[in-house]
Amino acid sequence: MTLWIHEATTDNAQALAYLLTQLGYPSQPDQIVRRLAALPRGCSVILVAASGNEIVGLVQVSLKSIIVVEHSGEIGAMVVGEEWRGKGIGHALLKAAETWAAERSCSTMYVRSNALRKGAHAFYRQIGYEQLQTSLVFTKQLLEQE
Secondary structure, three states: OOOEEEEOOHHHHHHHHHHHHHHOOOOOHHHHHHHHHHOOOOOEEEEEEEEOOEEEEEEEEEEEOOOOOOOEEEEEEEEEOHHHOOOOHHHHHHHHHHHHHHOOOOOOEEEOOOOOOHHHHHHHHHOOOOOOOOOOOOOOOOOOOO
């Protein structure tokens, strides 16, 4: 299998919506187009893995500059299509994300994973990530969403 990793474009909106829905975040292509346009250029990137003409996975990595840690990268989303899992695609995507962050002088990469995603936890541990903490995530709706 030949895998090609590249930056996502609006042409990938249908596939990205499909993958994010598999991840548990139901999305529509028009939402993806808006979200891609809103990403801060140079500070965040969506990388996709393609096999032939099919997008089979994605990873979002963003620069994280906050007072409590050194300049670092953070995975915002990562998913490989269900039928493509176990073929090294997630590992390739994560390596590409790590390279992107390292090229921007990030000293560390962070990833958050829902407590229920035991398979994802095993995957991250297997490729060298260590659990740092357990925390709760809170949200408050500020504006009505479309």
